[in-house]
Amino acid sequence: MSITTVLFDLDGTLLPMDMEVFMKAYFSGIAAKLAPQGYNPKQLVDTIWKGTGAMIQNTGEKTNEEVFWEYAIGVYGNRVFEDKHFFDTFYQEEFNGLKEVCGYNPAAAETVRKLKADGYRVALATNPFFPSLATEWRIRWTGLKPEDFELYTTYENINRCKPNPDYYREVAKRMSVTPEECLMMGNDVSDDMVAEQLGMKVFLLTDCLINKDGEDISKYPHGTFADLLAYIERLKNSNE
Numbered sequence: 001m002s003i004t005t006v007l008f009d010l011d012g013t014l015l016p017m018d019m020e021v022f023m024k025a026y027f028s029g030i031a032a033k034l035a036p037q038g039y040n041p042k043q044l045v046d047t048i049w050k051g052t053g054a055m056i057q058n059t060g061e062k063t064n065e066e067v068f069w070e071y072a073i074g075v076y077g078n079r080v081f082e083d084k085h086f087f088d089t090f091y092q093e094e095f096n097g098l099k100e101v102c103g104y105n106p107a108a109a110e111t112v113r114k115l116k117a118d119g120y121r122v123a124l125a126t127n128p129f130f131p132s133l134a135t136e137w138r139i140r141w142t143g144l145k146p147e148d149f150e151l152y153t154t155y156e157n158i159n160r161c162k163p164n165p166d167y168y169r170e171v172a173k174r175m176s177v178t179p180e181e182c183l184m185m186g187n188d189v190s191d192d193m194v195a196e197q198l199g200m201k202v203f204l205l206t207d208c209l210i211n212k213d214g215e216d217i218s219k220y221p222h223g224t225f226a227d228l229l230a231y232i233e234r235l236k237n238s239n240e
Contacts, residue, residue, distance in 0.1 A: 001180045002239045003201060003232065006115050007171060009186030010126035010135070012208035014112070014142045016103030019210070025101045033090040037083055039076075047075045052129050056161045060170075064128050064155035091133040099141045105207070107225040109143035114229065116148070124152035125171050125184060127162045127191060131155055151175060162191040168198055183235075185228055189215050196220075201235065203228050 008014055011022070027048070031041035051071040055064040062070075072080045112122055126135060132154040136146045146152060151174050153167075160167040172179050179198035186192025186202075188210040196202045204222035211217065221231050 001178070003120070003183050003235055004181045005121040005123065005172075005175055005177045005183070006232070007123050007125040007168075007182055007184045007195070007200075008112065009184075009188065009192050009205075010124055010138055010142075012187040012210060013185060013192075013205050014105075014108040014124075014144070015138055016105050016108075016208050017101070018208070021101050022098065025098050026095075029094050029098065030087070030090050033094060034083075034086055037086055043075075047072055055129060055155065056164075058160055058164075060159040060166065063157070063159055064161060065131070068155060088131075088133070091131055091137075095134050096137050099137075102138075102141055104141070104143070105225070106143060111225045111229060112144055112148060115232070120232075121175065121177070122149055123171060123175055124149045125168065125186075126153055128153040128155045128158050128167075129161065132157075162188075163194045165194055165197050168195045168200060172198070172200075183232065189213065189217060189220075193220055203231055 011017055012019060027045045030048070031039070031044050034044055035041055051068040054067050054071040058064055058067045069081055069084070116122055124139065135152055135154045139146050139149070139152065151171065153171065158167070158170060160170060168184065169179065172182055179195075179200045182195070183201040183203060184192055184195035185205060187205045187208045189204065190212055193202050193204060202220055204217055204220045205224070205228070206217070206222050207224065209217075
């Protein structure tokens with residue numbers, strides 16, 4: 001079956017970054033924002049980490065947003081949800097400053113634009129840990145706009161996370177395509193290449209490679225954005 005739809009990961013894929021450096025800056029920023037409201041920085045960071053873990057375990061009955069805040073309420077009580085506007089203000093005002101710890105690769109935006117010009121549909125299949133505000137900032141850091149994607153996943157609009165294959169199944173369903181029509185591109189072997197289990201084609205970007213389990217990546221098509229375009233062209237020609 002021909003590929004009609006290309007799914008892109010964001011962090012480490014369209015947006016070059018060292019994840020550890022980014023997360024350190026993110027936690028430092030949000031902890032500083034909430035400290036004046038009485039939130040101990042160490043406990044807050046621990047709560048966000050464990051709330052993220054709860055989202056990863058989400059089985060689909062609730063949105064990731066609901067799962068995260070239920071966990072946070074379990075730690076702090078209802079006051080944390082009443083203080084949610086402080087978190088929202090951080091994403092509105094301070095989060096954009098984290099652009100400084102990320103890289104920039106013009107080939108990312110160029111690739112998305114070329115594929116769209118060639119008639120492919122594109123979606124942003126980023127792990128939906130963040131609210132839409134944070135996701136939209138990060139899209140802009142790549143040189144793209146949120147509206148460049150038919151769909152971009154956030155913690156408000158989807159009920160599962162990577163590496164759950166049902167996350168990818170849900171993305172395909174939202175796009176009204178079969179998994180076999182999709183190609184998933186990402187930099188994380190365990191989170192992104194799992195899409196292959198559904199029948200999706202996959203492509204592993206090696207610029208900011210994450211391979212926690214030390215898998216042999218030679219079994220996956222891999223390389224740069226230019227290599228991705230060449231791979232998609234080969235797939236197209238093989239189906240003609």
